[in-house]
Amino acid sequence: MLDVQHWLVALPPLAVYLTVAGVIGVESVGVPLPGEITLLSAALLAATGVVEPAWVAAAAALGAVVGDSLGYTVGRRGGRPLLARLGRRFPRHLGPEHLARAEQTFARHGVWAIFLGRFVALLRILAGPLAGALRVPYGRFLAANAAGGLVWAFATTYLLFHLGRVAEHWLSSFSWAGLALAVLAGLGSTWWLRRRARRAHGQADREEAVPGAPR
Incomplete structure (x- = not known):
């Protein structure tokens, strides 16, 4: 994430917003790019005053909604053969086992899988x-x-933005305490954002592994 943030800080604000929207949009189409890392880096950059958090969140939400809609269109036209080709191209990210887990989650949770999937x-x-x-x-x-993209983008951006401001304040007085606070807060925020989504995803995996489990 530090490399991404170092790269973003060299860009003008408009280019940062476009980069956030572009990376997240392309990732949402089905190409494994570091969309979340880009958003986290931009949010922490906003805490330093280089960019505006509202525009970072709006760019992330726009990229998520538009990218997912393009991905939906591609998937609808290409069907399972397209997903299989993506799996062969990116076996570490979208292999057959990944596709099976995602389908299991969809079968279990329906449209909630789309919302929580963000x-x-x-x-x-x-x-x-x-x-x-x-x-x-x-x-x-x-x-x-749209609901998942907006909640994910704005919650992640503003949570990291405020945590970054708190960490910056502490770092100005007690560098070790501020650093520890930033690390713990970052870990806690990541756990909070993903807990429910991973619980749902993990439940689908356990049901698949237990023969005769109700679906």
Whole structure:
């Protein structure tokens, strides 16, 4: 994340917003890019006053909603063969086992998988294409996609923004205490944002592993 933040700080604010929207958008189409890391880096950059948190969050939300919608269109037209090709191209991120887990989550949680998927790396990449391939009605998909994208973008941005401001204040007086606070706060925020999503995703995996488990 430090490398991404170092790269972003060299850009003018408008380029930062466009980069956030672009990376998250392309990731949401189905290409494994570091969308969340880019958002976290931009949010921490906002805490230093280089960029505005509202524009960072808006760019992230726009990239998420538009990217997922494009991914939905691609998945609807390409279907399962397209997902299989993506799996062969990115086996470490989108292999057959990843696709099976994502499908299990969709079968278990329906459109909630689209909303919660914004907080889980695997589903964040596959939600759009998989929803299209599974012929989820676009109206339901768009509602869950927009809600998830907005909550994820604004909650992540402002949480990291305020944590960064607190850490900066502490670092100005007690560097070791501020650093410890920043690390603990970052870990806690990540756990808070992902807890419910990972619980749902993990439950689907356990049901798949237990023969005869109810679905």
